[in-house]
Each structure stands twice: as C-alpha cells, then as structure tokens.
Amino acid sequence: MSVLLEFLRFAHRAAVAQFTHVPPLQQLVKHTYQASVGSVALLTMLTVFAGLNLSVQSYATFERFGGQDFLGMFAGIGGVRELYPVMAAVVCGARIGANLAAALANMKISEQVEALEVMSIDPLRFLVAPRLWAVSIALPLLCGYADVIGIGASYVGAVYQLGLDGGTFFSQLKQFVHLPDLLVGVFKGLVFGWIVALIACFHGYRAAKRDGAEGVGVATNRAIVHGAVVCIVLNLVMSWALYG
C-alpha cells in the first residue's frame, strides 16, 4: 500500500516535470529513436504472428456457424481495438521499460542521481521527463505500425492459408472498422506506453545504492511484470468505459 502511495507521489512529480519542461531536442530525438526504432524488429515479429493467429483462430470459431466470411470484421475489430495496442504496450514494457528501469537503477546505484541533485539539477526533469516524452511520441507511432502489420498478416493468413476471398476480407474491414476505432487504439497505446514508462522509471528510481547490482535486476523485472499487468487491467477499464 505504501508502495502505491509512493508511486502516486512519484507519478505526480514526474508528470509535473514532464509537462512544465520541454526537453532539449537532441535528448528527445535520442530517446525517441531508441524507444521506437529499437522496438520495431521485435514488434514486427510479434504482430505478424498475432495477426496470422487471429485469422486462424476466428476461422476456427466462425466456421462452426458457417460465418467464416466475417473473419475480416473479427480480425479487424479484435486487433485494432484490443490486441495490437495491448501488444505494443507490453512489448514496450518488456523492451523500452526494462531499458529505462535498468538505466535509471544503474545511475541510482552509482549515485549519479545524487550527484545531479548536488548540482541542483532536478533529476526528474533531467532524466525522467525526456524519457516520458520519448515514449509518449514513440508509442502511438508503434501502435499504428502494429495495426498495419497485424491487419496485413491477418489478410495474408485469411487469403493464402485459409483460402478465403480477399475482397470480402477488405469489404468486411471497411464496413466494421472505422476511423474512431483506429484512433481509440492509438490513444490506448499512448496511455499504456506512458504508464509503462512511468512504472519503469519509478522502479528504476527506487533502487538504492545498498541494493547493488541485484537491485538493477529486481527493478527491471518489476518494471516488466507490473507494466504488463497494469496495461492489461487498464485495457479492460478503458474498453469498458468506451464500448461497454
């Protein structure tokens, strides 16, 4: 419970630092590049298989009532509204979040953060704010990218493996997946990514010198696990609010 309070306090300070302070362009570009381009390969692999699987799975389900032509709708709605944003965020947690937590914990353990404080530089502004901005920029982009790759993979799966008609797939997609769905998905990605980055920074920041190298491992692990769980729970809350 006290950890939760500590987190909320940290979140407040970090958000204030983020929104009152626009980081130098050079830092912003560096962190955004690391967060986005560094995750593209992993995210591509994951969404390709997730998209293919979504096709196979909905085919297996809808075939029972002879509704396999609705696969385009199912793959589109399920993917764009739910699966790809969560996936982009969980990947972000496993890669970007882990890197953030490890980097900050390392600085904390080697007392570099205290050194900044001594020089009267606010570490939250200097270290955390640029990273939060970077993730806020990178995640919507990654999420949109995941939508495109995932739907492409679903199409390939539906047409070339399951032998469905490509035109039907696209007309289903156009009829049932609208711009608001895409925007909501990308917005979800933004929110999840921001929260994941915040959790990662929090766990990295909590590491103390006495924890030693093991503290870095603990911070990284917690960043990944807590980030993933929070994303999935938050996804339910947002879907419930938006579609329920």
Added chain:
Amino acid sequence: MSGAASLLARVLQPFATVGAISAFFFDVTRTALTSPRYVGETLRIMWILVVRCIIPVGLAVAPVGAVISLQGLEIFRMFGLDRMLSSLLGTAIFREYSPALASVMVAAQAGSSIAARIGTMRVRGQIDALAVMSVDPMRYVVVPGVIACAIVTPLLDVLTNVLGVASGWLFAVPLGGVDHGAFMEHLTAQVTAADLWVGLGKCVLFGTAVGLLAGYLGMKVKGGAEAVGQAANDTVTQTIVLILLVDYVVSMALLGAGL
C-alpha cells in the same frame, strides 16, 4: 572483404543460435532422463515459481475474458447470436489466451529471474565451483528449472482458465444481459475436453521453452552484472516471440488436423 565477411557472419548468426539452443535442448533432455535427479531442488523451485507467479498470472489473464465478452457481445449481437457468446469465450480462453498469456507472464516473472540467478552464479564462479565438486551444473541448476517451468505453467493455466471464464461470465451475464442458462449451456456444449487438453499441452510446451531459454541465456553469461541483466531481459523478449511463433504453428497444425 571484411565487410562481406561480417555481413555473412551476421546472416549466419541466427542459425548458429538455433543450433546452439538445439544442442542445449538435447543436453538438457539427456540429463533429465538419467539419474541422479535432484527432486528436492526441483520441488523447491516449483514452489517458488507458484508463489511468485500466481498473482501476476491471475491478474493478467482475468481481464482478457472480460474484454472478449465485451467486444464479442457487440459482434454477436449484430447477428442476434448473443446466446452463443460463451462458446467463443470458452474456446478462446481455453485454447489461446490463457495458455499464451500465462506463459508470457511466467516468462516475465520466473524466466527472467531464473536466467538472472544462473547468470549471477556464472559471474561469481559458482557454476565452475559446482563442476569442481563434480556436481554437474546442468543437472543441478538448469534441469530443475526447466522441469519446474514445464510443470508449473500448466498448473497455473488451470487456474487462469477458471478466472478467465469467470470474468467473461461476469461481463456477459450480470453486466451484458445474456441469459445465465444459455451461457452455461453453450459453454458446456461447445467447449470440449479437447480444448482443455490443447491448452494444457501448449502450456507444457511453452513452459519448457521458458525454462530452456532461461537456462541457455543464463549459462551463456560472460562478464559482469550488466550481462546478467541483459540475459534476464533477453529471456523475456525472446520467449515472447517464441511463444507466439509456436502458438501459430500449433494452431495451424490443429486446424489442419481438424481438432
């Protein structure tokens, strides 16, 4: 010339890794099938895994059932099929989401800590010390981890199946207005024992992969604390990719076999 050589090395690198992991896999299998076995150590790791994973795994899978109900209900309503929702929910949870997500969370929580532990032992020279005492490190450190993961993941999957369907029920029946009788009828009629076994079988496969990759990356650690962290991190990302890949292959195979 050296440019071409390094390009070739980069292209061939994944194949070398796959080969090394396969060799590692055969090594683990051979060691696991011969005595002596460290049953106590395996049980100890299993217990740690259950205690550490049960909450994150439960929290990760339960909302998924609710989301499937939420979105599925909207789609099924268009065709007036909302009574059929539970057959989609049941098969999706039992066959796909519960095994995949439970395994991903086991990889994130347990796999990374197994890799970190083995890596730390490696860095501190404890692995070599074991070998000096003529205790096979493979047998004492790696194999119990792999077996524990392979057994604990399906156990957790049973729990998450229940949680996923329960949360799906919550969002379909009291909140979504589906009739309870129709929900239960389609659940029991459409979800067969085969769905359950497919899910559990996947979990054994994924759990083994988690333990194997954690052991492999942990044993490969060279250098200091940073390499340990890297191994723990790589375990998570690489197992997630592997799980999705295997999941897709298995789904295709099952569809082909008509299961």
